[in-house]
Each structure stands twice: as structure tokens, then as C-alpha cells.
Amino acid sequence: MLYFSRAKTFGILLLCGLGILLSLPNLSARPSFWPGFLPWSQVHMGLDLRGGSYLLLQIDTSAIVKQDLNALVDETRQTLRNAQLGYTGLHADLANNQVVLHPLEGQSQQDMTALQKLISYAPGSSSPSVALSTLPDGSISIAIPPATQAARNSQAVEQAITIIQRRIDGSGVLNPSIQRQGQDQIVVQLPGISDPDRVKTLIGTTAHMTFQMVDSTAAPGPMAPLGDEQLPMADNPQQMMDVYANVAVDGASLENAQASTDPQTGQWVVNFTLNALGARQFADVTTANVGKLFAIVLDGKIIEAPVIREPITGGSGQISGNFTPQSATDLALLLRAGALPAPLNIVEEQSVGPELGADAIRNGAMALGAGFVLVLVFMATFYGLFGWFANVALVMNLFLMLAILSVMGATLTLPGMAGILLTLGMAVDANVLINERVREEVKNGRKPLAALEAGYKRAYGTIIDSNVTTLLAHVTLFIFGSPPVRGFAVTICAGIVTTMFTATVLVRLITSRWYVSRRPATLPV
Amino acid sequence: MFYRPMFRFVPDGTKIRFMNGRFAGLVTSAVLSTASIFLFFYPGLNLGLDFRGGVVLQVQTQQTADFPALRAALANAGLKDASLQAFGQGGKGVLISLESRDNAAATQTSIQEAESALAKAAPGSKILSTQAIGASVSQQLFAQGLEALGLSFVMILAYIWFRFEWQFAVGAVATLVLDTTKTIGFMVLTRIPFDLVTIAAILTIIGYSTNDKVVVYDRVRENLRKYKSMHLRELIDLSINETLNRTLGTSGTVFLAALPLALFGGHALSGFAWIMLFGIVVGTSSSIFIAAPILLFLGEHRLRRSAAPVKVTAK
Numbered sequence: 054m055l056y057f058s059r060a061k062t063f064g065i066l067l068l069c070g071l072g073i074l075l076s077l078p079n080l081s082a083r084p085s086f087w088p089g090f091l092p093w094s095q096v097h098m099g100l101d102l103r104g105g106s107y108l109l110l111q112i113d114t115s116a117i118v119k120q121d122l123n124a125l126v127d128e129t130r131q132t133l134r135n136a137q138l139g140y141t142g143l144h145a146d147l148a149n150n151q152v153v154l155h156p157l158e159g160q161s162q163q164d165m166t167a168l169q170k171l172i173s174y175a176p177g178s179s180s181p182s183v184a185l186s187t188l189p190d191g192s193i194s195i196a197i198p199p200a201t202q203a204a205r206n207s208q209a210v211e212q213a214i215t216i217i218q219r220r221i222d223g224s225g226v227l228n229p230s231i232q233r234q235g236q237d238q239i240v241v242q243l244p245g246i247s248d249p250d251r252v253k254t255l256i257g258t259t260a261h262m263t264f265q266m267v268d269s270t271a272a273p274g275p276m277a278p279l280g281d282e283q284l285p286m287a288d289n290p291q292q293m294m295d296v297y298a299n300v301a302v303d304g305a306s307l308e309n310a311q312a313s314t315d316p317q318t319g320q321w322v323v324n325f326t327l328n329a330l331g332a333r334q335f336a337d338v339t340t341a342n343v344g345k346l347f348a349i350v351l352d353g354k355i356i357e358a359p360v361i362r363e364p365i366t367g368g369s370g371q372i373s374g375n376f377t378p379q380s381a382t383d384l385a386l387l388l389r390a391g392a393l394p395a396p397l398n399i400v401e402e403q404s405v406g407p408e409l410g411a412d413a414i415r416n417g418a419m420a421l422g423a424g425f426v427l428v429l430v431f432m433a434t435f436y437g438l439f440g441w442f443a444n445v446a447l448v449m450n451l452f453l454m455l456a457i458l459s460v461m462g463a464t465l466t467l468p469g470m471a472g473i474l475l476t477l478g479m480a481v482d483a484n485v486l487i488n489e490r491v492r493e494e495v496k497n498g499r500k501p502l503a504a505l506e507a508g509y510k511r512a513y514g515t516i517i518d519s520n521v522t523t524l525l526a527h528v529t530l531f532i533f534g535s536p537p538v539r540g541f542a543v544t545i546c547a548g549i550v551t552t553m554f555t556a557t558v559l560v561r562l563i564t565s566r567w568y569v570s571r572r573p574a575t576l577p578v
Numbered sequence: 579m580f581y582r583p584m585f586r587f588v589p590d591g592t593k594i595r596f597m598n599g600r601f602a603g604l605v606t607s608a609v610l611s612t613a614s615i616f617l618f619f620y621p622g623l624n625l626g627l628d629f630r631g632g633v634v635l636q637v638q639t640q641q642t643a644d645f646p647a648l649r650a651a652l653a654n655a656g657l658k659d660a661s662l663q664a665f666g667q668g669g670k671g672v673l674i675s676l677e678s679r680d681n682a683a684a685t686q687t688s689i690q691e692a693e694s695a696l697a698k699a700a701p702g703s704k705i706l707s708t709q710a711i712g713a714s715v716s717q718q719l720f721a722q723g724l725e726a727l728g729l730s731f732v733m734i735l736a737y738i739w740f741r742f743e744w745q746f747a748v749g750a751v752a753t754l755v756l757d758t759t760k761t762i763g764f765m766v767l768t769r770i771p772f773d774l775v776t777i778a779a780i781l782t783i784i785g786y787s788t789n790d791k792v793v794v795y796d797r798v799r800e801n802l803r804k805y806k807s808m809h810l811r812e813l814i815d816l817s818i819n820e821t822l823n824r825t826l827g828t829s830g831t832v833f834l835a836a837l838p839l840a841l842f843g844g845h846a847l848s849g850f851a852w853i854m855l856f857g858i859v860v861g862t863s864s865s866i867f868i869a870a871p872i873l874l875f876l877g878e879h880r881l882r883r884s885a886a887p888v889k890v891t892a893k
Contacts, residue, residue, distance in 0.1 A: 101846065109715060111682070111712075111714075111715075247705075247707075248705070253686065257686070398681070398682030398683065398712075399682050399685070399686060399710070399712075400682050400711070400712035400714060400715045401710065401711045401712060401715050402689075402708060402709065402710040402711075403707070403708070403709045403710075404705075404707055404708040404709075405706070405707040406704065406705065406706045406707060408638075408704070408706060409636065409706040409707050412844070413844060413846055416842060416843060416844035416847075417843060417844065417846070417847060419838075419842060420838040420839045420841070420842045420843040420844075420847065420851075421838075421839070423838035423842070424834065424835040424836065424837070424838045424839060425835070427834040427835065427837070427838070428831050428834055428835050431830060431831050431834055432831070433580070434583070434584040434585065435583055435584070435585070435586070435827060436583050437580065437581050437582045437583040437584070438580065438581045438582075440583070441580070467846045467847055468775045468778055468846075468847070468850060471839055471843070471847050471850055471851065472778070472782070474835050474836075474839070475782055475832060475835055475836060475854065477835065478831045478832040478834070478835030478836070479786060479789070479828070479831075479832055481828070481831050482789065482824075482828040482831075485824050485827045485828050485831075486793065486824055489821075489823055489824040489827070493820070496590060511800075514796065515792070515793055515796040515797075518741055518792045518796060519788075519789040519792040519793055519796075520789075521737060522734055522737050522738065522785070522788045522789065522792055523785035523786075523788065523789055525730070525733040525734065525737055526730040526733060526734055526781060526784055526785045526788070527730075527781070527785065528733075529726060529729045529730040529733045530726045530730060530778075530781055533722065533725050533726040533729055534722060534723070534726045538722075538723070538726065538774050538777065538778055541778045542778075545782070545785075577581050577582045577583070578583065
């Protein structure tokens with residue numbers, strides 16, 4: 054009990070010093086003398102404390118499946134045509150993630166052989182791109198295996214994250230955080246942005262641009278002729294226009310886009326340049342179709358359909374819808390950043406204005422401070438000197454927790470702060486246990502030193518058992534809980550670990566120093 | 579206050595016969611928990627936004643909020659499901675809740691409709707916060723929350739089983755289940771919303787309550803070794819009395835820590851804190867009146883393998 058080796062004392066004090074040092078970043082600006090090897094990191098304030106927006110996006114995987122199956126239908130058609138094989142009823146079966154076709158009588162085997170060509174392996178993947186099988190009714194199924202689809206979805210999420218990053222960076226929001234969550238979700242956090250309408254529009258737009266020729270021969274009517282599609286105009290959804298479904302140039306070939314004003318009209322326009330492939334396609338199409346209408350389509354809506362006056366061979370062009378400065382800038386940004394692989398839906402949103410954040414901090418901080426003071430007063434009145442020892446440990450505990458959370462870069466939310474307070478409330482339990490034990494030992498007639506020895510020794514078992522059970526409950530919560538709850542669990546776990554240290558080791562050191570210097574005849578219990 | 583302790587909850591040598599109240603304790607607890615289970619089904623928990631899905635806008639109006647006018651404006655904008663609630667002081671705070679929509683796009687549209695209706699009906703209002711949660715996400719959060727709750731029960735059971743005898747583990751977990759059902763009943767009655775934050779509160783209570791039981795059990799185990807021939811009933815009473823100051827001391831500190839939060843912590847924290855306060859009272863009393871009697875019933879003839887069987891006189 055009394056004996057602490059020099060090294061051990063030094064170690065304990067060093068740990069305490071380090072705790073205070075590492076929690077400093079939360080209290081002041083970085084001083085010039087701060088050594089480079091020590092991390093200077095703070096606890097992050099959650100959005101509920103500093104204001105800002107949290108968006109949870111979910112990628113529409115059914116759109117990916119649809120795209121992939123449609124592409125697979127085209128590929129199948131091409132393959133069978135090359136092999137000069139006939140078939141009927143080729144279609145995409147969205148529900149079962151497969152393409153189905155009926156082979157001609159007796160040609161099933163040839164079809165299967167020809168279709169083998171569709172099977173390929175992505176680098177590093179053991180799952181084939183498609184799996185062929187014959188269905189009970191004799192038709193052939195070309196299915197995308199679940200593992201391949203999962204890899205494809207995962208890739209789409211990664212792609213979407215890159216594109217959203219570019220879009221948000223381009224919009225001037227500072228310090229956004231964009232992270233993947235689970236299979237098909239993306240978390241976007243925008244500190245300081247309490248009205249995220251613009252960002253939501255930027256994220257919510259797929260921005261898939263295509264150039265398609267207008268079919269001026271189509272008879273006006275509600276139905277588009279075969280090979281055409283009927284699309285609405287962007288600024289007047291009632292007005293529909295027939296365009297060829299075949300895409301002349303895809304927006305994926307865009308290399309750059311900038312908003313500017315047209316020197317002649319003063320209107321806002323978006324100038325774009327195409328890459329080599331796009332420029333060639335664009336030149337071919339415009340050369341062959343001088344005098345005809347040409348539709349610029351964004352996400353299924355026609356932005357404009359100008360007349361091609363002369364072949365455009367330079368690979369650059371101009372879009373002039375009815376733009377405001379903002380909408381032209383945003384469209385240019387969207388085109389530069391590229392199209393999302395699939396639409397994203399906002400499935401969860403939380404925006405907190407700065408006033409509310411400040412209010413929450415003030416109320417929360419006051420209540421937390423009051424709670425902390427009450428615990429200190431309680432310990433002092435109940436346990437006197439030993440209570441004050443526990444209080445010193447409690448303050449130290451607060452620093453250590455802050456240090457751990459800072460180094461981990463944890464995010465502190467309002468419930469997290471409540472968690473810290475309750476952890477501190479429970480932290481004194483260890484000291485309560487020890488003090489009660491010591492008191493019992495004194496009542497049993499032991500001398501002060503023996504009572505301290507026995508009290509500490511006997512209380513340890515109980516302290517460990519009770520803390521380990523709580524720790525287990527919160528580790529479980531961390532492993533299986535959803536992200537917001539995890540933050541809370543981490544806070545509590547950090548608190549339990551620091552409590553075990555301060556409440557037992559540190560208080561014991563203080564008590565032993567006190568005993569050695571005073572040699573009291575009775576203990577103040 | 580600076581050297582000697584000022585006062586204590588109970589004097590030394592207190593000998594309260596807690597186990598005499600074992601039937602009363604168990605019956606009261608069983609009645610309360612059964613009532614809570616009924617309350618759980620009817621009227622049911624007030625599900626928070628996290629688990630219900632939908633939209634909540636926290637608005638501050640410039641003048642005192644005119645609820646009928648706001649309600650009419652929202653209904654006019656096609657938001658017939660909008661429900662309004664006052665918050666904060668001064669009558670300027672309004673919470674507008676909308677129900678969950680079929681898809682994400684419809685949810686976003688409903689937010690915009692509400693914002694524009696608000697701008698017309700109460701010009702100058704500020705939207706302090708917006709929260710929207712889709713139905714699929716809320717179901718996912720709900721399932722995860724309950725899963726975490728269930729698993730932590732299992733972990734606690736396993737640990738106590740490992741450290742003590744099985745009677746202790748069963749006693750602790752049965753008591754935790756009773757505590758949790760009562761907390762749920764409390765939430766139904768007070769209409770405190772059930773969401774991720776309150777799940778965290780329930781888990782904190784479970785942690786706290788287990789802690790409390792472990793302390794009492796630890797003493798029982800120690801006394802079992804010390805007093806080989808004492809009746810289990812007396813032994814449990816002795817153990818509870820010996821740990822009574824510690825039990826009240828620790829629950830006192832946690833209670834004091836949570837009290838200001840409940841009273842002044844504001845909208846975001848008070849629900850959490852009230853559940854904590856309730857849980858501390860329930861958790862502390864259940865250690866004495868539930869966990870200990872269960873141990874007595876389960877362990878009466880089994881917990882002394884080393885000592886000669888003890889004849890228990892029926893009372």
C-alpha cells in the first residue's frame with residue numbers, strides 16, 4: 054500500500070502530465086513551443102454543438118442493376134448476331150438480376166457456346182461477370198452473380214464519393230467530411246452549413262448529360278415512334294420532344310466545363326470541351342446533320358435543342374439555357390465533376406443552425422458543470438479528506454478522458470457530454486467502495502495502516518468485477534450499435550479505463566504520500 | 579468537510595431485515611413490470627424520429643407563434659399530417675413534425691413545402707434545425723438498437739456466470755429485465771421519445787444497475803466463505819446492510835450528477851437525464867428487493883457445497 058517505487062511514482066505522474074498536456078488543444082491555441090512529436094488534436098464538436106448539416110445518402114442500387122442489365126441485353130444481342138444465331142424474347146429480368154432469352158428450336162447448345170464470350174473476370178476477382186444457365190422451360194438465363202453485383206455496387210459507391218467530393222469542394226463549403234457507411238450509404242457532414250439546399254441539389258442531381266439528335270420526322274402525338282424517346286423540356290415540362298434514343302455523344306467524354314457570359318447577348322452560358330473521342334464523335338454527328346436540331350439532355354430533360362449551323366470540329370461548344378449566374382456555375386460544376394454512377398437519395402438529414410448549437414452548448418455546459426460540482430461537494434461532505442483525494446482524481450479523470458478522446462479524434466455530441474458526466478458520477482464509486490472498506494476495517498479494530506492495506510486489497514476485486522461488466526455492456530454497444538450510439542459507447546469505455554486508473558492507482562499514491570508524511574493515529578473515516 | 583466526513587446515510591451496525599420484504603418486493607416489481615408490458619402494447623412507446631422516420635423542423639418565430647394560423651398554412655400546403663408542438667420559453671418555439679414519406683424525394687419535397695408555408699404564415703421565422711429520417715433507415719436503426727440491447731444482456735449474463743455461480747447470473751439478468759421493462763413503462767407514461775439517445779440511457783442504466791448488483795453479490799460471496807453456518811437469509815441481509823452506505827453513496831453521486839441535466843439540460847438532454855434518474859432509483863432498489871430475494875430462492879439449498887446443509891426455518 055505505502056510502497057511505490059520511484060519508477061512507478063514517476064510513471065503515474067508522467068501519465069497524468071501527459072493527460073493534461075494532450076487535453077490542452079481543446080482549451081487554447083497551439084503554442085509555439087509545442088514539440089513536434091506530440092499530436093495536437095482536439096475533440097471534434099458534433100453537429101448538434103457547432104451547427105451544420107449531416108446528410109445520409111443511399112445509392113439507388115436498382116438503377117445500377119437496370120443499367121447493367123440493359124447493357125447486358127445489348128451485348129447479348131451483339132454476340133448472337135455475330136454468331137448468326139436467332140432467338141426470341143430477349144429481355145432483362147430486373148427482379149432476378151438476369152437477362153433471359155428463348156433459343157430457337159435445337160439451337161440451345163450453340164447459343165450457350167456463343168454466349169461463353171460474355172463471361173469475363175475483373176482483375177483480382179474470382180467471381181465471373183455473368184453466369185449462364187438453362188432454365189426449366191428451355192430458355193437461357195444470363196445472370197449477374199450476387200458477388201459481382203456487390204462488387205459493382207461497392208465500386209459505384211466509391212465513384213459516387215469521389216464525385217460528391219469534387220462537387221462539394223467546387224461549391225466552396227469548408228471542411229466537408231464525406232465517408233462511406235456500410236454497403237450502400239454515404240455520410241456527408243457539412244460543418245457550419247445550416248441550410249444545405251444548394252448542396253442537396255448538387256448531390257441530388259445525377260448530372261448525366263447526353264447529346265441526342267431530334268427526330269423531326271416523328272409525327273406529333275403522345276407516343277414516340279420505335280427507336281425514339283420522348284423527353285420533356287427542362288424549363289417547360291409540359292412540352293415534349295421526340296429524340297433518337299441512340300446517344301450521339303455521351304457526357305462522359307466531357308473534359309471541362311466553365312460558366313461565363315456570352316459576349317454578344319450578355320446571357321449566362323456554359324462552355325464545354327470534349328476529349329479526343331468525344332470531339333471526333335461530335336464532329337461526325339454535326340457534319341452529317343447540318344441544319345437539323347440537336348438536343349442537349351441532362352438527366353432525361355432537354356436543356357436546349359439548337360440548330361446545327363455548321364460542323365463543329367474543334368471539340369468545344371456552348372450550352373445556353375435560361376441560366377442565372379448560380380445555375381450556370383452549378384451546371385458547369387456538375388459537368389466538370391462528372392455524372393454519378395446512380396442516383397443518390399437523401400435518407401437522413403439533420404441540420405442545426407448556429408443559434409441552436411450555441412444555446413445547446415450553454416444549457417448543456419451549465420447543467421454538466423452543476424452536476425460535476427454537486428458530485429465534488431457530495432464526496433467532500435461524505436468522505437472528508439479521502440473525499441477530496443477522490444475529487445483530485447476525478448478532475449484528473451476528466452483531463453485523461455479529454456486527452457484520450459482528443460487523440461482518437463472522437464466526435465463529442467451533447468449525449469456524449471452527458472455520458473462523460475455520468476461516467477464521472479460513477480467513477481467515484483471505486484473510491485466509495487474503498488473508503489467504505491477502509492472504514493469497516495477500522496471498525497474491526499485494525500490499525501490505520503493495516504486498515505488501508507486491507508481496504509484497498511479487498512475493494513479491488515469488487516471494483517474490477519463491477520467495471521468489467523459495465524465495460525462489456527458498452528463494448529457490445531460499440532460493436533453492434535449504429536454510428537451515433539458508437540460515439541457514446543466509446544466515451545463511456547474511455548471513461549471506465551481512465552476511472553480504473555485514477556480512482557485506484559492515483560488515489561492510492563496520494564493516500565500513501567499523505568500517510569507517510571503525517572503518520573496519523575486515526576484515519577478520517 | 580475538509581478532514582472528517584460530515585454525515586452518513588445509515589449508522590454503522592444497521593440491521594434492516596430486508597429479506598422479510600422479499601415477497602412484497604417481488605410482487606410489487608412483478609405488478610409494475612406487468613403493467614409496463616401492457617403500457618408497451620397500449621398506448622405504446624412514443625417513438626422518436628430516429629425510429630419512426632419522418633421530418634421534424636425546429637422553428638423560432640419572430641412574434642409569439644400563432645398555432646392555428648400555422649396549422650392552417652401547413653394544411654393548405656398539402657401537409658395534412660403536420661403536427662405542431664411548442665418548445666422552450668416565450669411561446670416562440672415551434673416543433674413541426676411530419677410523418678414518414680414513401681421515398682426520399684417525397685420527404686425532401688415535404689420539407690420544402692413546410693419551409694415555404696412557414697415563410698408565408700410567419701414571416702421572419704428562423705429554422706433552427708431540420709431533421710429528416712427515411713423509413714428504411716429508421717427500421718435499420720431500430721433493429722440495431724434492440725440487437726445491441728439484447729446482446730449486452732447476454733454479455734452481462736456470461737460474465738457474471740463466469741465470475742460467480744449461475745444463481746447470481748440468473749438473478750442479475752432477471753432483475754435487469756424487470757428494471758428495463760419498468761423503464762419502458764416510465765417512458766410510455768411520460769411520453770419521453772424512444773430514440774437512439776434513450777437507448778443509450780437505458781444501456782447506461784443497465785451498466786449502473788449491474789454494477790450495483792455485482793457489489794452486493796460480491797459481499798454475499800465473501801460472507802458465504804466467512805460465515806459457514808449462517809442462514810442464507812440472514813447472510814444476505816447482513817451483506818445488504820454492510821454495503822448499504824456504499825449503495826446509497828454511489829447512487830447519490832450519480833443521481834446528483836444527472837439531476838441538473840434533467841432540470842436545466844434543455845430539450846436535447848432532459849429526456850436522457852430523466853430516464854437516468856428513474857433508472858438509478860429502480861436499479862438501486864432492485865439490487866436489494868429483487869436481485870437479493872431471487873438469489874435467496876435459487877440458492878437456498880445449493881450455494882453451500884462446502885458446508886453442511888442448513889435447515890431453513892419457514893417463517
